[in-house]
Amino acid sequence: HYYADADKTQIEIKRLIKEGEWDNKEFIKTQEKLLEQLQIKRNPNGNVVISEKLSVLEKLEKSHCEILEKLDKLGTLEKSHCEKSEKSDRLEILEKSHCEILEKLDKLEKLI
Known part of the structure; x- marks a missing residue:
C-alpha cells in the first residue's frame, strides 16, 4: 500500500517552490489542487521577482x-x-651627510 505523509509532502513542495523547481507547465491543475489540499499559498510571480532580485x-x-x-x-x-x-x-x-663629510675633508686637506 502507498501512503503519503502530508507534512513531508508539504515541506518538500515548499522547498521545490523556494528553489524554483516547482514551476513547470505540466500538471498545472493537479498542482493547484495539491496546493489547495495542503493549504500552501504561493504567488508564482513572486518567484520571478525573487529570482530577479537574487540576480x-x-x-x-x-x-x-x-x-x-x-x-x-x-x-x-x-x-x-x-x-x-x-x-x-x-x-x-x-x-647630504656624505656631502658635509666631503666638505669637511676638503677643509682638513687645505689646513694640512
Whole structure:
C-alpha cells in the first residue's frame, strides 16, 4: 500500500517552490489542487521577482568584490609608495651627510 505523509509532502513542495523547481507547465491543475489540499499559498510571480532580485544581488556582490580587490591593490601600491618615499628621504639625508663629510675633508686637506 502507498501512503503519503502530508507534512513531508508539504515541506518538500515548499522547498521545490523556494528553489524554483516547482514551476513547470505540466500538471498545472493537479498542482493547484495539491496546493489547495495542503493549504500552501504561493504567488508564482513572486518567484520571478525573487529570482530577479537574487540576480541583481549577485551582480552587486561581484561588483563589490571587484571594488574590494582594487582597494586592496591600491593599499598595497600606497604602502609600496610610502616605503619608497621613506627610502628616498633616507637617501637624501645620507647624501647630504656624505656631502658635509666631503666638505669637511676638503677643509682638513687645505689646513694640512
